[in-house]
Amino acid sequence: MWLNQLFPGNPPAGNGHLATDNCIDVAVIGAGAFGRNHARVYHQLAQQGEAVNLAAVVDTDVARADAIAREYGTRAFGSVEQLIGTRREIQAASIAVPTVHHLEVARTLMEVGVDVLIEKPLAASLAEADELIRLAGQLGRVGQTGHLERFNPAVCATLPLITRPMFFEVHRLSVFTPRSLDVDVVLDLMIHDLDVVLAFTNSQVKEIRAVGLPILSGKVDIANVRLEFESGCVANFTASRVSTERVRKLRFFQPEQYISLDYGRQDVLVFSVGRGPGFTGTPSVNPQIKVAKAAITAEEPLHAELKSFLDCVRRRSRPLVSLEDGRRALAVALDIVAAIGEHGRKVRLDQLGAH
Ligand SMILES: NC(=O)c1ccc[n+]([C@@H]2O[C@H](COP(=O)([O-])OP(=O)(O)OC[C@H]3O[C@@H](n4cnc5c(N)ncnc54)[C@H](O)[C@@H]3O)[C@@H](O)[C@H]2O)c1
Numbered sequence: 054m055w056l057n058q059l060f061p062g063n064p065p066a067g068n069g070h071l072a073t074d075n076c077i078d079v080a081v082i083g084a085g086a087f088g089r090n091h092a093r094v095y096h097q098l099a100q101q102g103e104a105v106n107l108a109a110v111v112d113t114d115v116a117r118a119d120a121i122a123r124e125y126g127t128r129a130f131g132s133v134e135q136l137i138g139t140r141r142e143i144q145a146a147s148i149a150v151p152t153v154h155h156l157e158v159a160r161t162l163m164e165v166g167v168d169v170l171i172e173k174p175l176a177a178s179l180a181e182a183d184e185l186i187r188l189a190g191q192l193g194r195v196g197q198t199g200h201l202e203r204f205n206p207a208v209c210a211t212l213p214l215i216t217r218p219m220f221f222e223v224h225r226l227s228v229f230t231p232r233s234l235d236v237d238v239v240l241d242l243m244i245h246d247l248d249v250v251l252a253f254t255n256s257q258v259k260e261i262r263a264v265g266l267p268i269l270s271g272k273v274d275i276a277n278v279r280l281e282f283e284s285g286c287v288a289n290f291t292a293s294r295v296s297t298e299r300v301r302k303l304r305f306f307q308p309e310q311y312i313s314l315d316y317g318r319q320d321v322l323v324f325s326v327g328r329g330p331g332f333t334g335t336p337s338v339n340p341q342i343k344v345a346k347a348a349i350t351a352e353e354p355l356h357a358e359l360k361s362f363l364d365c366v367r368r369r370s371r372p373l374v375s376l377e378d379g380r381r382a383l384a385v386a387l388d389i390v391a392a393i394g395e396h397g398r399k400v401r402l403d404q405l406g407a408h
Contacts, residue, residue, distance in 0.1 A: 076104045077363055080146040080167075082133060082158055084112035084121045086232055087172060088149035094355050095147075096125040098363070105363055108143055111136050133161050143167050145195075145366045147359070151235060156181045159196075163188050168195035170362045170372075173248075174240045174386065175379030182380040189376055195365050197372035198379025200248040204357035207319045208249055210347040214312060214323060221250055221288035221305040226296035229269055237265070237273035239389050243292035246303060247389075248374070248382040253305070256284035258385055265393035266402070268295045278389050321347035 081091045088110075095107040107127045112118035115131040122129035130136040136143065145168040148158050155176050159169050169189075175198045176182040189196035202208055223246045258280050265276035275293040282288070301316035311324040327341045358374075365372045397403070 076106050077144045077366055078106050078108040078142055079363075080109040080111060080136060080143045081107070082111045082146055082148045082162070083150035084110050084114070084117045085149065088112070088147070089121050090355055091147040091149055091359065092121050092125055094353070094359050097356070098359060103360065103363065109136055133158055137161070137165050145169070145363070147199075148172060152240070153177045153235070156184060159185055160188055163192050163194045163196075166192075166194070168366045170197045170199055170359070171376070171379070172199040173379065174236070174244050174383050175376060176383065179380065179384055179387065182376070182383055186376045186380060195362075195369065195372065196376040197362050197365065198374050198376055199358065200245060200374045200379065200382065201354040201358045202245045202249050202316060203252065203374050204361060205316050205319065205354040206349045206352050206357070207314050207316055207321050207347075210321050210349050211312060211314055212253070214310075214321075214347070215253055216307045216310070218253055218305045218307045219286050221286070221303065223250065223288065223290045223303045224300045226291070226293045226298060226300040228297065228299060229274075229295045234270045234272065237390060238276050238292045238294050239265070239273065239278075239386050239393070242294060243276060243278070243290055243389070244382050244386045246290055246292070247385050248378065249303065250280075250288050250290075251381055251385065252378070254282050254284060254286050254288070256282040256286060258388070259283050261388055261392045263389050263392040264396050273390075273393055276389070276393060278392075280385070319349055319351050321349065323347060
């Protein structure tokens, strides 16, 4: 859907400028572990001929902003207000500050006409997510949520293969790093897969079963979740940030097919039961399993994500991963966090930890 259908009157792009074929001036807000990747990729895109200019890097830790700005030949600012005060004409921004600050930063930018790509999880609460959606709608801003796996070429190649998925098995395991410890593993890692499975199933969640444990941080570091959808599909998710290995796999079954997707290797294997035309025998006798590898051109998901965001800014179109999608994944993730808490209370996990 086109945004100008959503917002009659065809709202102008950022700061009153039409960002048609013009070069888009972007800012990266938050120059931490992930924000620096946004800065790197915008810089790469510009070098590859994309009509984009990394015009500013903003961080309350000015030394951080400065280091990255210097690396990519741009300007550093200590706050969004300072950036706006200089009247630099920014049309779009990536927001990669801690999740609790997404709303305040996005609001300030949207109010002066800047389109926003907000990192995942979209917000710290559903009320904040709703406010972001309301603001973007009212102000006619393009708002995208940073669920970058949706731009993973393996995920894009799988989407057209979907018929009726009935059973998912998903693993996202990481080695421990002292990062993103302000949120638990569900909002940190599992939310990527929740967003992908929600997009693949296109069905409402009916039931949640969940268990999770804090291991190294004070929050849940490892979780296993079973979701049942209205469609009858069941999805099992395991997410860990205390693993000894890195795994990012999503496998699912649909009638006569098994599909195995590796996010990291960016490959997709499709196993199909081919019985041939006119087959009338017993399905279980001598099934012919055909294995095919989906044709994929490798690309860094963040590269594809930012290119797509810039395209939406230029065309005033709705992003592939909208703010509503970000809210949908957040709602399920928060329900899972609550289910984990409930399970922990039921089995008196706090008392087990005391021994
Ligand atoms: N898409 C992904 O795969 C992915 C991966 C990692 C992190 N993230 C998300 O990106 C966001 C940032 O995570 P991170 O790991 O880079 O965090 P981080 O703590 O490493 O960096 C955050 C930076 O934001 C700065 N900051 C805080 N408040 C600010 C404000 N009001 N204005 C400007 N700067 C401010 C901090 O000084 C810090 O440098 C989080 O929402 C996180 O969930 C997404």
